[in-house]
Amino acid sequence: MMFDKKFPLVTFIDTQESLNQLVEQLKQSNMIALDTEFVRTRTYYAQLGLIQVYNGDVLALIDPVSGINLTEFWGLLKNENILKVLHSASEDLEVFAHYGDVMPTPYFDSQIGAGFAKMGHGLGYANLVHQLLGIELDKGESRTDWIKRPLSDKQLTYAANDVFYLYHLFPMLKQKLEEFGRWDWALEESANMCQGRLDAIDYDNAYLKVKNGFQLSQIQLAYLKPIAKWRLKTAVKKDIAVGFIIKDHALIALAKSKATTFAQLSSVKELNEHEKRKFSKHLLSNLQNADLENLPQKIDVIAFRPDYKQSFKTVKSKLVSIAENNEVPIEIFASKKYIHDFLSWYWSDNKGNNPKLLVGWRGMLALSTLSSLEL
Structure with missing residues (x-):
């Protein structure tokens, strides 16, 4: 095909007045293509450098570094009348959650859509543009420091490309999905990506995410719990990645040591x-205040069950067959985590919410097969 859409004038938004005008224009849209550029090195949160948006008429690059108030723009992302289209947006969703306390609704992820449209799993944006529009994108600015100002014309063009072509490939991708009867699947899976992202940070259970915590006894976990909570709170407050405060293996060693004096520490x-x-x-303050009267439960790792590997293999084999028969990437259909969660649910006598493999479009494909299994 020959792509012949003219590239629009790009507007750089760095004043409150221009942002307010943009939001009013975007409110009239049925669909907007959206992207962000950010920097993440040692920080807990990504540092937002640019927001790109295009509705078919207006292509704008919003400059959050300028200090403008983005409240009205974040509100736009909740507008139920406007479909927000992004590509491989997991990290963009983190940005929206942190800076705007918002998730885009409704939302469509074109990478997910491409997987359902039998174009390949984990398809990169440049590859998707090439397949649908025949355009070769220059990705030379992907390592830009998006916080640094001024941005060059080449960097701004790179950023604008991310929403210009996304807007124009979207109708083609949607048509493919509708032909396969999978448009609703793509919307459902996109919405799944947003789940839990606006939940408050669970400081009390930070210890459950410390690597190798399952090795510890209940008493050792009682010592791990307060220092893991302190580390996470410190990371959030100082905006430093947790690993750059104290590494997991050091927290485990501290919990094993049960140190309560400077000499022991x-x-x-x-x-x-x-x-x-x-x-x-x-560290000592938190270790000394470990609650030894109410010990945490030992972390149950079902992967250590003697029948885990064979059960996992059995479930995966069934799901691979279903995925192949329905031409759905196994990576989308049944990740390791989803199989693990299913086995956890199965062995807990079906307690708690149904696992992902039994609900929605996955349930449509897998429920009868998985319900008949005896593990």
């Missing part, structure tokens, strides 16, 4: 000297 070799100097008081 100093003997924990997994803590480096910088960490000991900077954090000893905080």
Whole structure:
């Protein structure tokens, strides 16, 4: 095919007045293509550098670094009358949650859509543009420091491309999905990506995400719990990735040591000297306040069950067959996590919410097969 759409004038939005005007224009849209550019190195949260949006008439690059108030724009993302189209948007959703406390609704992810449209799993944006529009994109600016100003014309063009072509390929992708009867599947799976992202941070259960916590006894977990909570709170407050405060293996060593004095803490070799100097008081305070009267439950790792590997293999084999018969990428249909969650649910005598494999479009394909299994 020959793509002949003229590239529109790009508007750089860095004043409150221009942003307010843009939002009013976008409110009249049925669909907008959306993207963000950000930087993430040592920070807990991604640093938002640019927001790109295109509704077929107006292509705007919004500059959050300028300090403009984005409240009205975030409100636009909740407008039920406007479909928000993004590509591979997991990290964009993190940005929306942190900066706007919002999820785009309704929302369509073109990478998910491409998978359902039998174009391939995990398809990159440039590949999708090439397949549908025949355009070769220059991705040379993908490592740009989007916080630094001014941005070059080449960088701005790169950013604008991400929504210009997305807007124009969307109708073609939607048509493919409708022909396959999978448009609703793509919307459902896109919505699944948004689930839980606006939940409050669960500081109390931070210890459950510390690697190898399952190795610890209940008493050791009681010591791990307060220091994991302190680390996460510190990371959020200082906007530093948790691993750049204290590594997981050091937290595990501290919990095993049950250190409650400076001498005991100093003997924990997994803590480096910088960490000991900077954090000893905080760590000791939390370790000394470990609640030994109400011990956490030992972390149950079902993967250690003697029948886990064979059961996992059995379930996966059934699901691979279903995925192949329906030409759905197994990576979308049944990730390792989804199979693991199904087995956890199955062995808990079906307690709690039904696992993902039994609901929605997945349930339509897999429910009868999985319901008949005996593991």
